Amino acid sequence: MMNRKTIFEAGLFCLAALSAQVVLAENPPNVVLIFADDLGYGDLGCYGATKVQTPNIDKLASQGRRFTDAHSASAVCTPSRYGLLTGEYPFRAQGGKGIWGPCSHSQSLLIDADKLTLAQLFKNKGYATAAVGKWHLGFGTGKTDWNKPLRPGPLELGFDYYFGVPKVNSGFPYVYVENDAIVGYDPNDPLVFGKGITPSKTTTYPPEAGKKTANQFGGAKKAHAIYDDEKTGMLLTEKAVKWIEGNKEKPFFLYFPTTNIHHPFTPAPQFKGTSQAGLYGDFIHEFDWMVGELMKCLEENGLTENTLVIVTSDNGGMFNTGGQDAFAAGHRQNGELLGFKFGVWEGGQRVPFIATWPGNIQPNTVSGQLISGVDMLATFAAITGQTVEKKQLADSINVLPALVGDPAAPLRDTLVLCPFRRTHLSIRKGKWIYIPGQGSGGFKGAPGTHAAGGPACVSFVGNVNSDIEGGKIKTGAPPAQLYDIEADVNQTTNLYNQYPEVVQEMQALLKSHEPAKPPASERTSQKKKKSR
Template structure:
C-alpha cells in the first residue's frame, strides 16, 4: 500500500469534494511543446483553437514548470511528486531500462486508483519496463499497472527510439509468437525517417511493427483515449494522455500537413490541438452523462527543442519558447517553463490567469486535496488547489529546484530570482545546423541577448554562476550575480543541500556530450525501494 492518509471529515468538506462529487480528471501532457508553441501563449504562425478554448474557459498559468527540462526525469517528477534528481535520474531512458518508479511508491495514478477512480495511461511512457532488460515477447511487468494505471496503451519509450510498437496492458499489440521481437539482427521492420533513430536495433515482430504507423500515432492515441472514455460508467475516471506530439520525428497525419505557417513543426502542433479537442469533448460528454464534473489539465513535459525541424520553424519566424531563453535539456527558462492550463467549470474561474510559481510535481498533492486525502510523506509536492481555484493572490510555492540534463546545473527559483551555479544552461550545446543545437552556441544564430555570451561563446571574464531577475528580465539578458553576492551565497547553499540528497545509486538516463553526470552519494533515496 502507498502511504496515503485521509483528511479529517471537517477539513475534507472545507477544501474538496465528496466521493459522489469527485470529478473526472483528464491530464494531457504534450511532448516537447514549448512555451511559445500555443497561440494563447503568443504563437502567431500556429493556430491552436482547442487549447485556446481551454484557456478561455479555465485558468492559464504563465510561470509553470516541468520538474526537469528532460523527458524521462520530467515524467518521473509529474508521476511521483518527487524531484528526479533524488533518484539520480537526469536523462532520457532507453529500451533496456528497468522501471524507475518503485512499485510501492505513490503516484498520481495509484493515489486516484485507491480513492476509487478507474485509471488509464495512454501514449508515451518512457519510464522503463520490467525489472531488468525488457523482453518484448513477454509481459512487460512491472509497468504502468504496477504503479497505479488499471489500463495502459503505450509507446514503450519515445517515438524517435525503438522499439516502434504499441503495448496494451503489458503486451505488445499484434505480436505473432512465431515472429518474436529480437535485439539486433534482421529483418528490420521499423520505418526510417529523419530525426528518428534505432530503426535497426530490433528485428522481427513484423505485424507488431506494421501496426505502428508513424503518421497515425496521434490519431491512434486519440482513438484509444476516446474508446476508453466511452467505456466508463458512473465511477470517476482519470485519464493520463501522454502525446507523442510534438517530439521528433515530425509525422502529422496527412490532413494536417501544410496547415501551419512554419512547416512540419507547426503542422504537428495542429494535430496535437485536434487531439486535445477530441479528448476534452469526449470526456466532458461522458462526465455530463454520468453526472460528474470534468477537470482538465493541459501541459508539456519540457520546453521546445531546437532540432532540425525546430530550426526550420525558427527560420520561418516561429519562436518555440516565446521570449524565453533556452531550450529542452537546459536550465534556462525555455527548457522547463511550459504551458499549463486548468479547466474545471464552476470551480476554476474562466478566462483567468496567474503568474504565481507552480510545478508539475505539485499535481500529486493537488489531486490528493481534491479527493480529500493528504499527499504521501516524503515528497516534494505541495497542493496548488487554491491556486487552481483562484483563491490566493500570493504564490503557494516559495521556491523550486530546477533540473536539467547536467548535475552541474542544479538550479533554484525563489520569488523572482533564477540561480544557476555554472556557466551555460547545461543542456544541448551544438551549433546551428545540428540535431542537438542549443545552449550558448545557439545564441550566435538566434541573436538572443545574454550578457555572459559573445559570438556563441561564454566570455572569459563572465561570472561562473548566473543570477537573473525574471520579473524585470524574463529573457535572461543580464546576469546579476556580481551585484548580489549575498543572495548568490544563499542560493548556492540551497543547491549544495539538494546535491547532497542525490541517491547513492547508479545514474539513470542519457547525458548529452559535454554535460556532467551526477556524482554518487552515500545518502539514501527518499523514494521507497
C-alpha cells in the same frame, strides 16, 4: 478600479470556490491530464504563437485558467515524467542517483512499485485509471525482456489500463504496447536485439521530418508493421475516447501523454501543410485536434461539467532541425525565453499549463503563481479529499488554491530546476534563480544540427544574455549565474557579481537540496548518453 458589480461577482466566485473544496470528496471530479511532448512556451496561440493555430487549446484557456509561471519537473522527457507521476524531484530517484536523461530501450521500470503515484492515488479513491500514450519510464526488472509480459510497468503503478508507445517515437522498439504486451506479438517471431540481426522494417520519413533512430530490433514483423508514426496521434486519441466512454459511469483519471510534438514530426496527412511553421507546426495542429477530440467526447457524454482538464508539457521546445525550420518561418517555440529543452534556462523548463473545470476554475483568467509538475500529486490528493503522508508527498505542494482561487501570497516559494547535466542542478527562491555554472547544462550543438542548443543558438535566435557574445561564453564571464526572474524573465542579465550575498544564500540553499555526487563511473556513463 473594480466596480461594485465586479467586486460582488468576484466575491461570489471565491465563495463558490471555497464551497467546491468542501464538497470535492463527496463529488470528486474526473481528471484528464494531457501531457504534451516537447511543447514549448511559445507553441500555442494563447501563449502568443502566430504561425500555428490552436483553437481547441485556446478555447480551453478562455474557459479556464492559463498559468504563466508553470515548470516541468525536469527539462528532459523521462525525469519529467517521473516527477509528474511521483511528486518527487527526479534528482532524488534511484536512491539519490537521480534520473537525468532519457531512458534506453532496456531500462527497467524507474518508479518503485511501492511509491505513491498519481494513478494509485486516484485508484485509492475508487477511480478508473488509464495511461494512453508515451510511457518512457522503463519496464520490468533488470534489462527489459520484450518477449515476456512487460511487468512491472504501468499496471503496477496504479493504472487499470495502458496503451501506447513504450519508449519514444524517435527510438526503438517501434511497436505499440497494450497493458503488458506488444500489440501484434507472435511468440513464433520474437523481438531480437544484438549484433548480426537484420532489423525489421518500420516507417521512415524524409530528413525534414527530423531524427528517427534506425531500428535495431529484428523479428516481430507483424508488430512492427502495425506501428505507423503518421497514425499514432489519431490511434492514441481513438483509444482514449473509447476508454472514457467505457468508464464514464464512475470517476475516472486519464493520463494522456502524447508523442506530439516530439521529433520526428509526423502528423497525419490531413494536417500537413496546415500551419505556417512547417511540419513542426503541423504536428502542433494535430495535437490541438487531439485535445479537441477529447473535449468533444466529454461534452457528448455529459462529462464536461464535472471534469478537470489540464494541458501541459514535459519540457520546453527543442531546437532540432524541425524547430529550426519553424524558426526560419517566423515561429519561436519558447517565445522570448532563453534556452531550449535539456537546459536549465527558462526556455527548457517553463511550459504551458492550462486548466479548466466549469464552476470551479474562473474562466478566461491568468495566474502568475509558481507551480511545477511535481505539484500534481498533492493537488490531486486535495481534490479527492485524501490525506497523504509527508514522505509520499515528497516535493509536491498543493496548488489547488491557485486553480480555483486567487491566493495573494505565493503557494510555492522555492523550486529546484533539473536539467540534463547534474552540474547545472539549479534553484529558484522568490525572484532569484541561481545556476551553479556557465551555460544551460543542456544541448550544445550549433544551428544546423539535431542537438542544437546553448550559447550558439542563443545568439542565432537573437536572444540577449550578458554572458554570451557571438555564440560563445565571454572570456571573464562569471563562473555561475544569478537572475532576477521577476524583472528579467528572459534572463538577459547575469547579476552574479552584483549580489554576492544573494549568491552565497542561494548556494547554501541549493546545497541543502542537492544529492551527493555519484561515482566517477556513473558520471562518465552519463556523458556518453546519446541525445533523444
